[in-house]
């Protein structure tokens with residue numbers, strides 16, 4: 001008997017993002033630097049969590065910004081197969097407008113898109129607050145009246161209002177205390193399974209990436225030096241740099 005494949009299962013094997021031979025150079029005054037990203041190629045499938053791991057300054061944030069068109073690639077190609085890919089950042093405070101309430105911030109994507117009535121926007125914002133582990137009472141709060149973890153929850157909520165299928169999370173827990181880190185990671189994993197959300201999870205922390213990712217890519221000085229399934233790669237690193245990272249983290 002043939003297995004019955006649901007359309008959802010088929011969807012899981014589609015690429016949601018394809019990056020090929022991407023290069024980004026920043027020009028600093030007249031002096032040329034090494035490109036921040038060099039010949040980067042990879043794919044992310046629908047509903048997959050991919051870790052991007054590398055030391056500070058290796059080009060992770062540049063790659064994230066190039067994927068979303070925040071910086072312009074010098075060459076190469078980025079193809080999105082979903083609408084409204086979103087990004088969240090390390091510092092949840094600077095990415096929230098300090099003069100606006102949480103309710104206003106959550107409804108902003110709808111105002112820009114001119115979507116829904118006022119009442120419906122509000123209702124959807126309240127629903128999102130519960131989805132990210134907060135409640136209706138946060139609607140009228142300002143960012144300064146929230147803890148770091150609560151701010152990151154609001155950032156995640158704001159990023160998810162338009163129901164993206166791809167979220168790029170750039171060091172989303174690096175500024176948080178360890179217990180709060182674990183809560184935000186748990187939240188991202190829940191949202192991933194509830195919404196079938198694909199996540200590019202960027203971190204310099206090998207333990208965090210291990211807990212979050214199905215697959216991992218190792219970046220060194222602007223290049224991807226190794227990629228593979230997380231368990232396989234941590235158990236059996238092929239590139240010396242990956243081995244050195246694992247050793248430095250006492251994982252080998």
Ligand code: ADP
Pocket residue numbers: 026027028036054055056057058059060061062063
């Ligand atoms: P990571 O996120 O891995 O720490 P970044 O992508 O922030 O790395 O930085 C990669 C390299 O690009 C670094 O050498 C950094 O100094 C440089 N860089 C980052 N942003 C800019 C910019 N706006 N202008 C010039 N150089 C930059």
Ligand code: MG
Pocket residue numbers: 060061062170171
């Ligand atoms: Mg960075």
